[in-house]
Amino acid sequence: MSNITTDLDQRLQAYLWSVSLREPPLYQRLREETAHLPEHNYQVAPEQGQFLALLVELTGARRILEIGTFTGYSALWMAGAMPEDGRMLCCDINGHWTGIARRYWDEAGLGDRIELRLAPAMDTLDGLLADGAAGSFDLAFIDADKLNYVHYYRRCLRLIRSGGVICLDNTLWSGRVADPDDHAPETEAIRAFNALIHEDPAVSLSLIPIGDGLTLARKRQVLPRG
Numbered sequence: 001m002s003n004i005t006t007d008l009d010q011r012l013q014a015y016l017w018s019v020s021l022r023e024p025p026l027y028q029r030l031r032e033e034t035a036h037l038p039e040h041n042y043q044v045a046p047e048q049g050q051f052l053a054l055l056v057e058l059t060g061a062r063r064i065l066e067i068g069t070f071t072g073y074s075a076l077w078m079a080g081a082m083p084e085d086g087r088m089l090c091c092d093i094n095g096h097w098t099g100i101a102r103r104y105w106d107e108a109g110l111g112d113r114i115e116l117r118l119a120p121a122m123d124t125l126d127g128l129l130a131d132g133a134a135g136s137f138d139l140a141f142i143d144a145d146k147l148n149y150v151h152y153y154r155r156c157l158r159l160i161r162s163g164g165v166i167c168l169d170n171t172l173w174s175g176r177v178a179d180p181d182d183h184a185p186e187t188e189a190i191r192a193f194n195a196l197i198h199e200d201p202a203v204s205l206s207l208i209p210i211g212d213g214l215t216l217a218r219k220r221q222v223l224p225r226g
Contacts, residue, residue, distance in 0.1 A: 021046055027076055030104045034071045037097075042070045044143065044169060048211040049077035052141060052167065055216075056081035059165055061138035064088040067121045067152050068144030068169075072101025078141065079110045088114045089137075091121040091144075122148065125155040135161045143169035146186040149193040153217075157202060162221040166203070168193070172213025 008016065023031075023046050034043050044052075056064065056078050062085060064078055069092040079088045092098050098116055105111045117124050121144055140156040142149065149168065156166050173190050176182045194215070197205060203217035 016047060021050060023050065024080075026104060026108055027073065030071060030073050030076065030100070033100065034073065037071070039070075039097075042143075044074045045211040048169075048214060049074050051210060051214070053077040053081035055165060055167065056139060059139055061165075062086040063137045063139075065137045065140040065156065065159060066090045067125075067140070067142045067156075068092060069098055069101055069116065070094075070143075071097050072104055074141060074143065075101065075114060076104060076108060076110065078139075079105070079113050080108060082113065086113060089124075090114060090116045091119070091124045092116065093118060093120060122151060122155075125152070125159065128159060129155065134158045137161065138164050139167070140164075141167045141169070146170065146173075146193075147189045149189060150196055153193065153197065157217075157219060160219050162219055164219050166217045166219070168215040168217070170212045171207055171215040172209060174212060 034040050069090040105114050137159050142152045176187045177191050207215045
């Protein structure tokens with residue numbers, strides 16, 4: 001987890017922001033407030049938030065699902081890029097962090113576009129599937145507990161429409177996934193997820209070295225036989 005892009009030195013990071021980043025002042029204030037929290041590294045890098053917003057624009061996403069919201073920075077970028085009739089569902093379990101998120105969503109005028117469910121994400125996802133929401137989302141962003149990545153991914157794959165995109169954060173895990181001596185449970189879980197999605201014929205795939213590694217998976221359309 002990282003709020004800067006892995007392996008960029010400070011000079012190159014500053015240059016990247018100077019020629020690419022278009023961060024609204026409100027978003028910057030949220031990022032700076034979050035920086036005072038002990039868990040500040042849970043927040044995505046600004047360039048990653050902007051990239052997620054671009055994905056929303058490119059895909060025309062109107063229904064977005066986020067698993068792991070923290071203080072709402074990534075949700076702010078994505079919801080701000082949706083059309084006015086777009087709606088976003090955010091899943092988290094921490095009322096303090098998401099209380100910060102709500103303040104900024106409301107200040108941005110996006111509070112009515114974002115529904116927050118404070119419950120274990122697996123319960124929320126299973127509830128959506130039980131309610132017939134399969135295939136109803138355009139884009140999902142997964143940035144929560146790594147031990148459940150495989151489970152989150154499998155459920156999101158059912159909830160996303162054909163042609164929809166699933167984004168998963170931290171899939172390079174600060175390089176620890178490439179360390180054969182690192183057998184920490186979260187490292188092993190991300191390795192297992194990366195291996196699973198690499199072989200999954202249901203999606204087109206790219207792992208992008210932005211932030212701490214961002215995997216993009218586009219759900220392939222199943223064509224009728226004959």
